Amino acid sequence: MEFLKAYLDYAVFGILGLMGFIALWITFERFFYYRSVKWQEFSHHEHLNIALSRNLTSLSIIGANAPYVGLLGTVLGILITFYDLGQGHDLDTGAIMLGLALALKATAAGIAIAIPSIMFYNGLVRKVDVINAQYRAMQDGKRDLSA
Template sequence: MELLSEYLDLTIFGILGLMSFTVVWLSIERWLFMRALSLPDYQNFDRLTVDLTKHLTTISSIGANAPYVGLLGTVAGILLTFYQIGQNGNVEVGAIMSGLALALKATALGLLVAIPTLMIYNALTRKVEVTQALWRADRDTRQGS
């Protein structure tokens, strides 16, 4: 229990920080890729799709799971707070409240990571669809001519 309480915050914030780091990294990479993409290089639609959707699964997973990681941190923090209260025996309002408040910040951070991630993911998905549509349109005009 002591080990858990000592490393809980560090672990949760470490995981969330890593998630956030990955999202920023991959979204910048995707943005640069989309900007530099030239459609005529691709002869095959599936190859284009594979290149376009690379890393999007990772961003999606992080966006979906960051709140749960934060929630796990909060639950563990509350659990520890109550455990310590039970051990000490004296119910001090300040100690309980500060324990719960500190536990809740894990959820806050999880949401803070998840919200921008999902927005970025949606934007990238839309960009992929648009690019695919443009590629198809180009192919149709080439075939037509």
């Protein structure tokens, strides 16, 4: 229990920090890719769609699971708080409230990672839809000219 007590915050915030870094990296990578993609050069719609949607699943996974990582940290923090209270044989409400408040910071951090991740994911999916629509319109225009 002492090991968990000593390293819980480092583990939870380390994982959430890594998730946030990866989410930001994917967001910037996709943003710059979408700005430079030459969608007119793709021979088939599905090849374009595969290229455009690369890494978006990872961004969605981070957004969906960051609150759970934070919640796990909160639950473990609460367990540690109750364990310490049980070992001390006293019911100090100040200690209980402090332990619970400190445990909740993990959930807040998880939500703070999840909200922007999902916002970025939705924005990037919208950009994929726009580029796909432009590609289909270009393909339809070529077919009209050849007819």
